[in-house]
Amino acid sequence: MDFVYNVLVALHLLGMAAVVGGWIAVRSGRTLIAPIVWGARAQLVTGLALVGIASAIKDDSHEVDNTKIAVKLVIALVVVAAAEIGRARTKRGQDAGTLLDVAGGGAVANVLVAALW
Numbered sequence: 001m002d003f004v005y006n007v008l009v010a011l012h013l014l015g016m017a018a019v020v021g022g023w024i025a026v027r028s029g030r031t032l033i034a035p036i037v038w039g040a041r042a043q044l045v046t047g048l049a050l051v052g053i054a055s056a057i058k059d060d061s062h063e064v065d066n067t068k069i070a071v072k073l074v075i076a077l078v079v080v081a082a083a084e085i086g087r088a089r090t091k092r093g094q095d096a097g098t099l100l101d102v103a104g105g106g107a108v109a110n111v112l113v114a115a116l117w
């Protein structure tokens with residue numbers, strides 16, 4: 001189970017890299033690229049799976065702080081929503097505008113919650 005958990009942590013970090021890296025790469029433009037959307041979806045799926053496994057294992061190295069997870073979940077939902085809507089706008093040839101910064105900035109906020117809480 002530990003192996004599966006660690007693979008999920010790796011995927012969680014790669015998903016974060018896709019959102020934050022994608023955002024940094026296109027920040028000067030107003031186009032929301034697909035990797036940001038897929039990264040945002042991956043964060044939700046891998047994050048929830050990590051919580052599920054950690055709750056099942058429940059030893060000293062797999063503790064779940066419910067308040068912290070609730071905050072991360074809300075921020076992640078905002079990131080996914082902004083990414084999905086911004087991507088749809090980009091596909092229609094419209095400006096993704098602030099949605100790009102909401103998705104990227106939200107992901108950075110979640111990194112800070114993960115690392116500093």
Ligand code: HEM
Nearest residue numbers: 009016043044047048050051072073076079107110111114
């Ligand atoms: C944009 C969304 C998110 C970002 C950028 C993000 C980022 C991160 C980062 C950087 C870590 C640190 C990994 C480490 O310490 O090795 C982490 C850990 C974690 N995240 Fe997220 N996260 C996001 C969403 C979520 C969501 C929605 C959940 C659950 C509902 C979640 C659950 C967790 C858990 C359980 C860990 C601990 C993994 C461990 O055992 O080290 N994350 N996250």
